Amino acid sequence: MDTNEVLKQVNDIFIDTLDNDEIKLNRDTTANDVENWDSLTHIQLVVAIERHFHIRFTSKEIQSWANVGEMVESISKKISP
Amino acid sequence: MINYIELLLNKISAKNQKHATKLRENLKHLSDDYFHLGNSFYEKYEKYLHSQKLTLDFGVECYLRMSEDMVEERIKFIQNGKYSNTSFAEVDKTVYSNPGVMTYHMHGLVLGQFLWFEQWERIKFFVDNLQHYFRNGRKYLEIGGGHGLYINEAMKLLPDTTQFDLVDISESSLTLARGILNTNRVNFHLKNIFDFTNDDEYDFVTIGEVLEHVEEPLRLLKQIRNHLSANGFCYLTTPINAPMIDHIYLFNDEQEIRNLLTEAGFEIVKEKIVISEKISSAKAVRYKVPVMYAAFIETIK
Numbered sequence: 001m002d003t004n005e006v007l008k009q010v011n012d013i014f015i016d017t018l019d020n021d022e023i024k025l026n027r028d029t030t031a032n033d034v035e036n037w038d039s040l041t042h043i044q045l046v047v048a049i050e051r052h053f054h055i056r057f058t059s060k061e062i063q064s065w066a067n068v069g070e071m072v073e074s075i076s077k078k079i080s081p
Numbered sequence: 082m083i084n085y086i087e088l089l090l091n092k093i094s095a096k097n098q099k100h101a102t103k104l105r106e107n108l109k110h111l112s113d114d115y116f117h118l119g120n121s122f123y124e125k126y127e128k129y130l131h132s133q134k135l136t137l138d139f140g141v142e143c144y145l146r147m148s149e150d151m152v153e154e155r156i157k158f159i160q161n162g163k164y165s166n167t168s169f170a171e172v173d174k175t176v177y178s179n180p181g182v183m184t185y186h187m188h189g190l191v192l193g194q195f196l197w198f199e200q201w202e203r204i205k206f207f208v209d210n211l212q213h214y215f216r217n218g219r220k221y222l223e224i225g226g227g228h229g230l231y232i233n234e235a236m237k238l239l240p241d242t243t244q245f246d247l248v249d250i251s252e253s254s255l256t257l258a259r260g261i262l263n264t265n266r267v268n269f270h271l272k273n274i275f276d277f278t279n280d281d282e283y284d285f286v287t288i289g290e291v292l293e294h295v296e297e298p299l300r301l302l303k304q305i306r307n308h309l310s311a312n313g314f315c316y317l318t319t320p321i322n323a324p325m326i327d328h329i330y331l332f333n334d335e336q337e338i339r340n341l342l343t344e345a346g347f348e349i350v351k352e353k354i355v356i357s358e359k360i361s362s363a364k365a366v367r368y369k370v371p372v373m374y375a376a377f378i379e380t381i382k
Contacts, residue, residue, distance in 0.1 A: 038103070039099070039100075039152070040358060040368060040370065041368065044159060044368055046156070047156075047160055056160075059152070059153040059156050059157075063152065
């Protein structure tokens, strides 16, 4: 799966988890750009991503991403064969 | 008096601006009572820190370190649906009997008392109702007194002739409570409550945030009944969905707590439930957000 497809699927997870159809993520998007993406919902988003892609992150990874691009990179590395 | 709350928020903001902004937002509508009680407790805390050649910066470091633990525990909780620890022996070894961890954890909790609005609701509920339920009592017992805030307020509100006993399993915790309270009115007991035996019957027992630290909360509740006089009251608080490094018993909702109280032979006289985020109860359930449960209870007659 290429990173654009990962980004698209992550976008769908954000829409579903945050109940907001308007969300349009790009690689530079940060928590400040998305309504209701805060420390509370971040953990929910990450766990939803883990379930969707069948992967696991460490606590350190979860708290390290500065933007959506870094999150997508991290997912892509874990799902690449 | 120094506005310690503002001072602490500024210090936290310098290290973690986003966290401080959220705290500030949650605290901005609170009353003068909140600032008075919070600042007077933090003043005592700062005096204690100075006696140890420490400053408030130490407290802030501890608070931020504890907050990091909380994020990690929350991640594991959401991933697995349960607390990461389930054994008392394990937590006793890694936290209660480990001064390195227990020290920053306890100092972090001291700051949390007035930086988290749900903790303010918890102490306010206690302060507003203690005298009514203590009535003409003589003996007050606190189990798991932590940093001493509750017994400190009880000493202000109850008659000078009251006997105050405080039992705690952790030496670090008792040292902190002794240091902050700096009083000879309290008898401190370093004991596991299950090993605390005396012939006293208490007119009032406070047990704040302890049930979630034991494997068998029902057994603990029955132990409280043994210490409570026939017409005595107990103030109990415990959180729902609140992962911490030393929490082992998970309450999924308030009904589980109510059921346990009934099973232990207690009647709920008055209760208060506060969600730890400014969100609806539906959202709190959905995101498994910590909820504070507090109640005044008495033995079923």
